[in-house]
Amino acid sequence: MAKVIPFKAVKPTRAIVGLVAARPYQSYTVDERESRMDYNPYSFLHIVNPGYKYDQEVTGEERYKLVRNRYLEFKEDGVFVQDKKPSFYVYKIVNRHGQEFNGIIAATSAEDYERDVIKKHEDTIARREETFKTYIQTVGFNAEPVLLTYPDNNVISAIIKQTQKEHAEFEFTMTYRDTHYLWKIDNEATIATIQNEFEQMETIYIADGHHRSASSYLLYKDEKEKNPNHNGNESYNFFMSYLIPESDLVIHEFNRLIKDLNGLTKEEFLIKLDEFYRIENRGILPYNPSKPHHFSMYLDGEFYSLYLRKATYSFDNALDKLDAQLLYKTILKPILGISDLRNDNRIEYVNGQHEMITIKTSVDSGEFTVGFGMCPSNVEQMKQIADEGLKMPPKSTYILPKLRSGITIYEY
Template identity: 90%
Template sequence: MAKIIPFKAVKPTRAIVGLVAARPYQSYTVDERESRMDYNPFSFLHIVNPGYKYAQEVTGKERYKLVKNRYEEFKEDGVFIQDEKPSYYVYKIVNRHGQEFNGIIAATCAEDYENDIIKKHEDTIAKREQTFKTYLKTVGFNAEPVLLTYPDNDVISAIIKGTQKGHAIFEFTMTYRDTHYLWKIDNEDTIAIIKSEFEQMNTIYIADGHHRSASSFLLYKDEKNKNPNHNGTESYNFFMSYLIPESDLVIHEFNRLIRDLNGLTKEEFLIKLDEYYRIENRGQIPYSPSKSHHFSMYLDGEFYSLYLRKANYKFNSALDRLDAQLLYKTILQPILGINDLRNDNRIAYVNGRHEMITIKTSVDSSEFKVGFGMVPSNVEQMKKIADEGLKMPPKSTYILPKLRSAITIYEY
């Protein structure tokens, strides 16, 4: 029984929301961040990069305190205003490729995360969890929702579509040419229906935002343990999420680039590959796989197709059937000696929105020795792995939509 509730969002004013909203901080280069802050005094980047005001790099808890100060200044200046009533927020994104995403921004329950009603499919790094927990505790707000997905629901879908017939409180286009729309639902009867529909769901899944979810859960545990009057309604019991139906979720693959052949010659490498794969040299013709357990490879100026010899590989779990895991278990670890997919600098990742020509260019530049392409996983695979309590390898999925910060803000 998922507990998904309305909340009083802090939002930018309609006139400047397009100037305030920002991509996640780490997605900008240093030059991009500075350019935006040089010419846009309303950018949320001024809040998360508070040292810019003093031309000084600030880190750790000192930075977090300054983030809180900048946030309070934005509120004092009327850039951010909090809604008076708890509401759900219908949020629509149309990206430059014409893909459309429709869902609801709401507060989701940390206890549901603890009780595995909100299910995970990725491992998290404890240090990052603790760091972001400290950040949330210090600044007192979260400006980027976790992306969750739920089974398609006709009632919720009808409410979303009906709400979208009304006047959007926000409608703006970012420089990446994706257009964002926001509507507010504060009618108590409609809120009750939405809440009831989510309560009938036994499971929802994290699509993107595993570290943010884990950090919010750690914050909840800390605050709960030190509050003798804890009753479960406090703001720290929840974290902000954007919930979209499974049919709206778009999953791309992450392709792999490797810097060397682990001391093997090209011929020795191909012979070792032959144990698990039927190999065909495609020459100069770009090849992209079209189904699971088939891979493309670019090596020494030529494309290859790799088809798994299924008789030599056992599928014991949903994870074993995931192509990212399959590539790791049959090639990256045993042949190329890559054990730590997260931290080994011999491997790099290219999201599948880029064509195989990107892999070719990277290998031809001599920065990398070999590249591998695969088909994307799907929602059902992701769910089965989560249901079995397993975790995908790092960079298994590149999931859309990608959200913007500071369109709605949740205060703790």
């Protein structure tokens, strides 16, 4: 039984929401961040980069306290206003490619995360979990929802469609040409219907935001232990999520770029590949893989296709069938010597929205020696891996939609 509850979101005013909303902090270059803050006093970046005000870099606890101060200033100045009634928020994104995403922003249960009602498919790094837990404990809010997905549901879908017939509270377009819409649901009967539908679901799945959800769970454990009057209804028992149906989720692959051949010559490398793959030279034109367990490779000015020799590889579980895991087990680790996919600086990742020409350009520049392209995984693979309690390698999926910070804020 999945527990979702309405909450009193803190939101920008309609007039400036498009100016406030921002991509995640790390997705900007330093120049991009500074340019946006130079010319936009309402950007959420001013909150998460409080040192900008003093023209200096601020880190650690000092930064977190200043983030809290900037946030309170935005509230005091009327940039942010909190809703008076707990609500669900129907949220729609139409991106520049015409892809449409429809879902509900709600508060989801940390206890469900603990009980595996909210399932995970990706490993997290303990250090990052603790860092973000300390951050949200200090600043007292979370401004970017975790992306969760649930089985398509006719009742919830009908409510979303009916709500979208009304005038949207927000409608704005970002510089990336994504258009965002938000409607508020505060009718108690409708809220109860939505909650009941989620209660019928045995599991829902994290699509994106594993570290944020893990950190929120750590916060819940900390605060629960410290509170002798804990009753399960405190704000720390929940974290903000954007729940969308599985049919709305779009999954792209992450392709791999490698800086060297681990001391091998081109010929030695190809011979080692031959153990697991039937190799065909495809020439100089960009080549894309056409099906699972089939890779494209760009090396020394030419594209190759790699077809798995299935007689030499066994699929023992759902993870073994994942192409990112297959590439790791047959090439990256045994041949190229890359065992730590998170921290080895010899590997970089390119999301599958980019064409294979990006791989070619990166290798031709001399920065990388070889690049690999693969087919994207799908929702069923992601769910099966989570159901078996397994974890995907880092950068196995590039999932849409990508959310913006500062549109709805959950306070602890």
